[in-house]
Amino acid sequence: MKKAKLFIIFAMLSLVVNAQDEVGYDKLNVKMNVKTGIGAAMTSVTNVGLHSFISASAELPLSKTLNWKANVGLRFINDNIFDNGRTNWQGGENYSVGRLEVPVIFSYDQPIYNNAFIRFNFGVYYSQLLFQKLNIVPEKANPTSYLKQFMYDAGAECGIAILLNKFYISLDYDILLDLVYSPPVSTIKAGFGFRF
Numbered sequence: 244m245k246k247a248k249l250f251i252i253f254a255m256l257s258l259v260v261n262a263q264d265e266v267g268y269d270k271l272n273v274k275m276n277v278k279t280g281i282g283a284a285m286t287s288v289t290n291v292g293l294h295s296f297i298s299a300s301a302e303l304p305l306s307k308t309l310n311w312k313a314n315v316g317l318r319f320i321n322d323n324i325f326d327n328g329r330t331n332w333q334g335g336e337n338y339s340v341g342r343l344e345v346p347v348i349f350s351y352d353q354p355i356y357n358n359a360f361i362r363f364n365f366g367v368y369y370s371q372l373l374f375q376k377l378n379i380v381p382e383k384a385n386p387t388s389y390l391k392q393f394m395y396d397a398g399a400e401c402g403i404a405i406l407l408n409k410f411y412i413s414l415d416y417d418i419l420l421d422l423v424y425s426p427p428v429s430t431i432k433a434g435f436g437f438r439f
Contacts, residue, residue: 274302274438276314280413282432284322292324292337294430300346302438310352310360318344318368322428341373342396352406362404362411370396370419396421404436411436 277299284294300316320342348366355361372394402415412435419428 272304276300276302276316276436276438278413278434278436280432280434282415282430284324284428284430286324286426286428290324292322294320294322294432296320296432296434298344298346300348302350305349310354312350312352314346314348314350314364314366316346318346319373320344320370322430337377339374339376341375342370343373344368344370344398346400348400358406358408360406362406362413363402364404364415365401366399368398368400368417370398372396394421404434406438409438411438 277297279297280295282294282296283291285291296318298316298318300314300318303313303315305311305313320340322340322342323337324340325337346366346368348364348368350362350364352360352362396419398417398419400415400417402413404411404413413433415430415432415434417430417432419430421427
């Protein structure tokens, strides 16, 4: 676990150093992004729910001539999953999962008109469990099993966005791989953001 965290920190520092070498420290032109949105999360055919997020990130240009950027920041996730697929449960149960993610996302901005761009992005993230709560505890359920889910995770995502001046809207797909216990979580989400 410590190796994964050290790798993420090293990767972020490498991006900053590379951007400074390529663009020049005095012309780095770092932008900040704040974004929020909702989507659908699914762990299986029977386990679906509502996904919501809010994030803040620094946008670092990677090239003088090309519109490649790296976005590094923090993202808070809340998933409310309805689970109706466990045979030892008598009925469907609802549970909430809160996570803090550290994404490293690469993006390419294609100009379409003046200050309007189409952004293509892809990247990876590390996810850390913040809280997990069973909203209904069934008779035959084992609540301690939830403590094992979503603790140390990694994921990948890709998406597309439209940037208009300081505002943008996005559509993203990501997959979260639980490194300890549970099956992957697939999410399709729409977001609205502000760049400054």
